[in-house]
């Protein structure tokens with residue numbers, strides 16, 4: 294499976310990247326960074342730090358959009374910490390960003406690889422993907438699928454009562470992506486709020502003897518504190534790696550094809566994902582919306598794959 298991860302790391306983004314790097318079924322063509330949890334300069338740095346922690350300084354990392362299509366950037370340092378990746382000791386990555394802009398990389402890759410062979414995994418605001426679709430609309434028909442973390446229906450929102458962070462930050466970009474015609478798999482809060490970093494799950498990751506898993510343990514311990522307090526749970530939701538888990542083991546998830554529209558105008562509900570779960574409109578189905586997950590199966594997969602990451606230092 295050839296994939297591009299579009300990301301704003303983020304500790305849970307780090308888990309997604311590490312899960313992909315630890316999985317031989319996946320060929321990670323590149324990582325494209327976008328502004329989101331923290332500004333672009335930090336997400337582009339964090340993406341490289343995560344690769345280096347995983348012993349993979351060969352991965353190509355591209356910087357993309359530094360702000361949403363038409364709004365000021367909203368960030369989430371209160372969740373992820375000042376660096377976006379608080380928890381482990383961070384360092385200057387030893388390898389540089391690619392010169393190419395992330396949007397050019399996405400377009401060029403989709404236009405040069407055989408049609409229907411490249412999957413996009415956006416796990417931050419959808420700005421880079423929307424810009425790529427605007428720059429070269431022909432990519433829509435060449436994308437194998439877009440497997441994204443974003444939105445919520447039964448769980449509604451996490452950053453406002455009705456909006457999930459990734460969609461809220463750039464709702465215009467999300468509207469463009471959901472209308473593009475490529476196959477979309479949506480991993481909403483309805484799923485991610487069911488995969489909690491409980492103490493026993495973190496303990497299993499802690500026992501893995503490699504640099505990536507040690508860093509992941511420290512990231513998870515930092516990351517969960519905000520949501521544990523907010524939701525009163527043992528552990529916090531681990532959002533982004535569910536996208537990669539779906540590629541590896543779709544049988545862990547269930548959902549249905551629905552129409553999904555994005556609210557862009559209302560001040561009250563901006564960024565809401567309006568999912569026609571019950572099929573009460575005749576609007577065309579444009580996404581597979583997932584709702585349930587085998588959470589133990591998911592953590593089993595993540596833990597196993599983290600063991601594959603080298604760098605025994």
Ligand code: BDR
Nearest residue numbers: 303305306416458459532
């Ligand atoms: C999403 O927002 C970010 O803070 C996380 O990394 C995840 O992608 C969850 O709402």
Ligand code: CA
Nearest residue numbers: 303306416417
């Ligand atoms: Ca993210």
